[in-house]
Amino acid sequence: MTQKNTIAVLGGGSFGTAIANIIAGNGHDTRQWMRNADKAAKCQEARENSFYLPGVPLHENVQVTSDLQAAVQDCEIVFVAIPSSSFREVVRLSAPSLQENCILVSTTKGIEPGGFKFMSNVLHEEVPGARVGVLSGPNFAKEIVANHYTATVVASEQEDVCRTIQQVLHSDTFRVYSSEDVFGVELAGSLKNIYAIVTGMAAAIGVGQNTNSLLITRSLAEMMRFADALGADPMSLIGLAGVGDLILTCSSDLSRNYRVGYMVGQGKPLEQAIADIGQVAEGVNTVKLIKHKADELGVYMPLVSAIHAILFEKCPIPEVIKGLMSGAQTFDVAYSVKN
């Protein structure tokens, strides 16, 4: 692939905009697609995505459009930054216009509702024979565009896909590690959102640092146990896309998932909390899917059960905490399936 590529980013939200700016800053012709024609025109003209990242200038190499076919045509690489609930629909619409052999990269940290499919599965199903990668790591869009030193992980079964994405995204402030474990990286990015809801809720009820450490560590144990049961490499969970993103998302109100948990912890109904955020919080749907899968496989995930009980079974928070603290005391081994 040449030094200068034509690259599309599908998604007009905060992460799509951050990724588009990184790519454009590296000299690539970058097209950002958003479905709303009015918003696209406003962003293109104002050179700013005031809806999601106000005050951040769009790089001059970014062209914003609401024409999906025009956006992806002749692109060597297409990044998809669309929430998991609409991911398939957008990929399906773009598929007929994709250049043969183009690389498709998901940045989405979620599982498709109504099943147990990850975004790489959706890409393979909708674009058979596609060269697929996934991008995941401790990456708040707001901090990326503020040029805070940041790292992420690209995972693909094809080494050249990883190398290409590393070249396209790497900058003085953005570093990209590679992995072969697509499933582990995607699973990690989706699971950590659940625990951000848990720690956000814990913060709202005023827990101390002992509790915070307890929650994050036992969240990691659950993540590794679940990964192990599903055949992912548990070691992927102790990298940037796993524990890195877990620490980030569980420690900051920049996280939408953390903020959902915080609001519910303050007594706000879940639907109201989601509406107040006004952006995607993937963890809410992920809790349901993981609880279902963990029950089906018999994987012990007490924190997932607890947050599910609070969000969807109307269980009072103090009762759920009591249940967690009185549960059987087991080994302190991170991902032992006995644990």
Ligand SMILES: NC(=O)c1ccc[n+]([C@@H]2O[C@H](COP(=O)([O-])OP(=O)(O)OC[C@H]3O[C@@H](n4cnc5c(N)ncnc54)[C@H](O)[C@@H]3O)[C@@H](O)[C@H]2O)c1
């Ligand atoms: N924001 C971050 O810091 C960040 C970092 C890494 C990964 N991610 C992941 O990236 C994905 C996107 O996150 P985001 O932060 O950009 O979300 P966002 O809520 O800021 O934006 C989502 C965008 O998707 C668009 N959208 C929703 N449904 C659509 C549809 N049917 N067709 C076309 N567009 C549609 C929305 O209009 C919006 O522009 C999520 O899975 C998230 O977990 C986010």
Ligand SMILES: O=P(O)(O)OC[C@H](O)CO
């Ligand atoms: O705002 P959240 O909770 O979706 O988290 C954003 C990113 O996933 C952080 O890496």
